[in-house]
């Protein structure tokens with residue numbers, strides 16, 4: 001294998017050679033020719049992926065560069081504290097499911113299996129860790145709920161294989177390009193495609209090299225008074241919670257999570273997605289910071305809740321439920337966590353989630369380890385009770401199977417699941433869309449990571465729709481639940497630049 005990638009140490013400040021996407025024409029053409037030969041042999045298109053090492057750059061800069069490239073919709077996924085990022089643009093393939101009967105995960109898994117069997121991956125550098133094409137996307141919270149115009153273009157299930165993917169992990173950065181090669185492709189077309197891909201690499205290199213660096217930090221300091229509006233009046237929301245408590249007292253179900261919706265309007269023009277992401281990552285480094293674009297709209301957030309990750313057979317998940325505010329002094333903070341988070345009501349709510357996860361993993365995993373006692377997870381303005389859970393996936397099981405069994409956990413749905421879901425559907429009076437649904441990525445081999453899309457908002461121009469929910473049990477106090485949802489909203493409000 002011939003590679004022309006230069007490992008020469010070029011300082012990032014050297015804008016002339018800071019970001020070459022180096023790939024020799026002969027190497028790329030040869031890859032496409034091999035893909036074409038395989039496509040002819042199998043009479044099936046071949047998903048061809050080329051992975052190239054690049055100099056690490058801030059993931060948000062790449063996100064910006066992808067916009068200038070104008071190749072279509074973008075996505076962003078970052079775990080700032082563990083320095084992992086995925087940034088994608090364009091769509092080489094989109095797999096969606098409109099199924100409302102519970103088969104959406106299965107339908108998408110089947111499509112992924114076909115892809116896996118017809119994939120050719122290549123890299124210009126053997127020092128890069130092997131990886132497989134990955135798709136990014138999400139799932140609606142409840143596909144059975146009648147969708148409204150608010151979540152148009154966010155179907156029950158959607159995964160997108162980007163044309164270009166920037167990945168940063170373990171201190172290494174790479175750029176992957178994906179293309180389908182058809183069985184009837186002619187040699188001239190392969191030549192043409194090679195020329196086009198190389199031109200694209202050149203254009204992107206130029207854009208990345210010439211991006212200004214400091215701008216986002218400055219923009220993130222600017223605040224504005226957003227006009228905020230509750231979609232349901234507080235009294236109405238509280239009466240919905242009241243009703244649920246009454247039902248639980250009568251034994252109809254044991255736990256339900258009810259959410260409310262707030263609209264925020266920017267007085268002077270559209271929200272800036274990059275500045276929003278910058279603020280989210282600065283304030284909430286220990287979360288999954290994500291953005292998913294559909295048309296001109298973005299679903300964006302910083303969620304502390306991992307639904308599940310699976311890599312090489314190792315599965316990680318968590319129960320995250322029970323919330324309290326942060327104290328001003330360390331002593332007060334500690335007192336709040338001891339009195340509230342470790343109090344009987346919250347432990348009870350939390351325990352439902354641990355139990356469900358234990359049951360859901362039973363068939364999927366050969367071994368499950370649940371931390372003996374929950375711990376406190378401290379975020380900037382809120383703290384939660386969290387129980388880490390690990391498992392070993394049985395062979396042949398994939399992350400999407402885990403997602404389909406775990407979602408919705410009682411941290412966002414309720415107990416029993418189906419009763420709580422139909423109560424939410426009938427009485428919550430809001431369209432959750434992808435809020436509280438699984439968002440994340442999966443590769444063609446079934447590894448991946450999904451988070452629960454909390455602390456999130458849907459941005460449409462100068463309007464943002466925010467969601468926040470809370471777990472309610474029979475002993476809950478409706479006014480207190482309202483206040484608690486109010487601790488969750490500032491994550492997005494401040495990140496949208498709100499001055500309050």
Ligand SMILES: C=C(O[C@@H]1C=C(C(=O)O)C=C[C@H]1O)C(=O)O
Pocket residue numbers: 257259305320321322323384411412436454455467468469470471472488
């Ligand atoms: C539903 C939300 O959060 C969930 C509910 C929690 C609770 O009931 O205390 C805590 C964390 C999340 O599992 C939300 O942030 O909107």
